[in-house]
Amino acid sequence: MLDGITLGQYVPTESPIHNLDPRTKIISSVLLIVVLFLVEGFQGYLLIGLGILGIIAAARLPLGFVLKGLRPLRLILLITLLLHLFMTEGREIARLGPLVVTYEGFNKGVLMTLRLGLLVLATSLLTLTTSPIRLTDGLEDLLNPFKRVGLPAHELAMMMTIALRFIPTLFEETEKIMKAQKARGADFESGKLSQRAKNLVPLLVPLFVSAFRRADELAIAMEARCYRGGEGRTKLHTLQMTRADYLAILLLTAGVIVIAVVF
Amino acid sequence: MSANDVSPRILMVVGLMTALMCVSAFVRIPVPPVAITLQSVVVLLSGLVLGPQLGPLAQGIYLALGLIGLPVFSQGGGLGYIFQPSFGYLLGFVPAAWFIGHGVHGLKTASTKRLLILAIGAHLLIYAIGLPYLYLALRYFMGTPVEFLPLVYSGCLLFLPGDFLKSAFFVVIAKRLTNNHTLTTFRESC
Numbered sequence: 158m159l160d161g162i163t164l165g166q167y168v169p170t171e172s173p174i175h176n177l178d179p180r181t182k183i184i185s186s187v188l189l190i191v192v193l194f195l196v197e198g199f200q201g202y203l204l205i206g207l208g209i210l211g212i213i214a215a216a217r218l219p220l221g222f223v224l225k226g227l228r229p230l231r232l233i234l235l236i237t238l239l240l241h242l243f244m245t246e247g248r249e250i251a252r253l254g255p256l257v258v259t260y261e262g263f264n265k266g267v268l269m270t271l272r273l274g275l276l277v278l279a280t281s282l283l284t285l286t287t288s289p290i291r292l293t294d295g296l297e298d299l300l301n302p303f304k305r306v307g308l309p310a311h312e313l314a315m316m317m318t319i320a321l322r323f324i325p326t327l328f329e330e331t332e333k334i335m336k337a338q339k340a341r342g343a344d345f346e347s348g349k350l351s352q353r354a355k356n357l358v359p360l361l362v363p364l365f366v367s368a369f370r371r372a373d374e375l376a377i378a379m380e381a382r383c384y385r386g387g388e389g390r391t392k393l394h395t396l397q398m399t400r401a402d403y404l405a406i407l408l409l410t411a412g413v414i415v416i417a418v419v420f
Numbered sequence: 421m422s423a424n425d426v427s428p429r430i431l432m433v434v435g436l437m438t439a440l441m442c443v444s445a446f447v448r449i450p451v452p453p454v455a456i457t458l459q460s461v462v463v464l465l466s467g468l469v470l471g472p473q474l475g476p477l478a479q480g481i482y483l484a485l486g487l488i489g490l491p492v493f494s495q496g497g498g499l500g501y502i503f504q505p506s507f508g509y510l511l512g513f514v515p516a517a518w519f520i521g522h523g524v525h526g527l528k529t530a531s532t533k534r535l536l537i538l539a540i541g542a543h544l545l546i547y548a549i550g551l552p553y554l555y556l557a558l559r560y561f562m563g564t565p566v567e568f569l570p571l572v573y574s575g576c577l578l579f580l581p582g583d584f585l586k587s588a589f590f591v592v593i594a595k596r597l598t599n600n601h602t603l604t605t606f607r608e609s610c
Contacts, residue, residue, distance in 0.1 A: 183488070186499055229495040233504070273503060273561075280500035284489030292488050312426045316481050319435025320442065321490070327436070327443045354589050357458070362596050365469065368440055369606045372432035379428035386426065 167288050173401065174216035174286045179295025181402040182283050185409050189279040192413040193272055201420030202271045208412060209278055216286050226281040227274060234270050241266030293317045298396055311387025327368070334363050429610055430474065437466050437478040438485065442492040456582060457494060463513045464542050464590045467520030469603060475517035483510060503561045508553020512546030519545055524598075535594050539587035547576045 169175075174182075189205070196202060213223055227234070245262030252258070284292070297314030304310050335345065343356040444462040467475035486497040493501060493510065501507055523538040524530045530538075554575050558566045597603055 190499060226496070226498075230504070276503055277498065277500040280489065280498040284491075284498060287489075289490055292490075296484075296488060309426055312431060313481065313484075315431050316435045316438065316477075317485055319432060320438035320481060320485060323436055323439040324442045324492070327439050328446075331443055331447060350585070354585065354592075357589070358592055358596070361458070361461070361465075361593050362600075364440065365465065365593075365597055366600055366602050368436040369433065369469075369602050372429065372436050373602075373606055373609075376427070376429040376432045379432070384428050 168218055168222070168285050169288070170217050172215060172217040172286070174212060174282075176401070177286075177405055178396055178398050178402045179287050179291045180299055180396065181398070181405055182287055183292075183295055183299060184406060186280055186283045188409055188413050190276060192416055193276050193279065195417045196420050197268070198420045199268070201416055202268070202275060204416055204420075205275055205279075206271075209275065209282070212282055216282070218285055223278065223281065223285065226285075227277055230273070230277055234273060237273060238266045238270045241269060289321050290318065293321070294392075294394075294396060309387075311390070315387075323371075327364070330367060331360070331364060334360055427610065429606075433470065433606070434474050434478045434481065437470060437474075438481045441466065441478065441482040442485070445492060445494045456586075458586070458589075459494075460513075460516075460543065460546065460583070461586050461590050461593070463516050463546075464520050464539055465593060465597070467517035467542070468524060468594050469597060470517075470521065472518050472521035472525050475521040476514045479513040479517045482513070486510070503557065505554045505557040505561075506550070508557070509546055509550035511553065512549035515549065516542040516545045529598055530594070532591055532595070535591045536587060539590045540584070543583040543587060551575050 189209075193202075193205060196205065210220075213220060242258055242262050243256045245259050245265055247259035247261030249257050250260050250263065287295070293314045296317070297310050300308060300310035300313065338356065338359055339345070343359065345353060345356055345360075347353075348356075441459065441462055444459045445457055448457055463479060466478050469475075470478060482492065486493045486501060487499055489498045491497045495501075495504070501510075519542045520538050523534065523541075551572060555566065555568055555571055558571075
């Protein structure tokens with residue numbers, strides 16, 4: 158019942174892309190998304206696709222592994238392609254029984270599918286090359302300017318880090334409670350729906366209660382260590398923009414502008 | 421909420437509730453013909469136990485975690501998830517948690533009837549955001565021309581019986597949790 162969850166999307170290798178500042182990579186992802194929406198045409202997508210391949214190569218990521226990220230979307234990609242293929246009016250190029258494939262439909266279908274696929278690939282690059290902790294660090298830093306309007310950037314990042322830290326723990330706990338209930342005769346997999354729902358009650362209630370108990374214990378531990386929020390707090394690893402970061406952003410921005418203007 | 425009044429207690433409990441959201445996306449109950457997740461029940465419960473401010477906050481942080489690319493949504497994660505037509509349902513979690521939190525705010529114990537109505541309302545709120553999003557995403561992100569009415573059927577009506585069951589399930593759990601000693605003492609110490 159518990160499908161394996163892997164938070165290890167991150168591929169820990171040594172590469173120039175991995176070494177970039179997480180802020181650079183977050184900004185770059187946004188840039189890539191923007192350009193994918195500005196461009197409408199095969200040449201533009203081809204160039205962006207080549208660019209993404211270049212980044213994958215520079216990051217020393219196995220291409221097959223990156224492409225696997227498209228798998229959850231395969232159905233949506235297929236539906237997009239088929240709907241356009243058969244539902245667009247225009248010049249007929251092929252006929253399958255009552256279904257007519259048009260030139261316009263073919264064009265649009267391939268383009269839309271490409272756009273969607275490239276969007277997912279482009280955004281997956283961020284997590285493939287950045288560890289979750291560095292990501293939340295980068296996000297906190299990018300949100301810092303909004304502190305002036307009252308956004309608690311540090312606290313938000315802290316909550317994200319806590320959540321990340323406890324996903325595996327809560328997973329284990331869920332499994333443990335499930336096994337404990339099964340040992341007492343609870344059946345989650347068969348039987349009447351109402352009976353199964355009833356069996357889930359002694360799973361969810363303890364989960365919530367233990368989450369609260371844990372929160373209480375950890376808060377006491379934090380207070381005992383004089384945790385007092387983000388004001389004046391220093392970090393073990395401070396983020397540092399290097400020359401490579403500025404170069405990367407400059408290159409990408411230039412590329413985006415050229416592609417957006419030309420295509 | 422300003423930065424000053426966020427105690428470690430609040431940090432922890434919101435973080436843990438977010439983690440619980442992530443876990444619940446992957447606990448599948450095989451009910452033919454499809455496996456359902458209990459995620460929407462956890463959404464409503466987060467509103468119940470955390471209240472009208474922190475409940476939606478936990479949901480917002482869940483969304484943020486998924487959007488920066490951690491695979492905490494049922495089909496992965498990443499900024500590209502915005503372009504998934506079903507992303508609107510996830511967005512609907514935020515007002516749903518608020519709705520429940522608001523509905524029971526300040527009450528010592530909520531009646532069964534009240535809880536059931538709140539739960540159904542929260543589920544409908546998820547659709548109120550999810551369906552228009554589905555429609556607009558199909559139309560504009562994917563350029564797929566679809567009619568709104570058939571979408572209402574396949575994107576909402578099909579799931580309503582299941583959601584009604586989940587609402588009833590929520591009420592059972594909610595009843596157990598509101599009188600729970602650990603939860604009440606925790607809230608008093610906040």
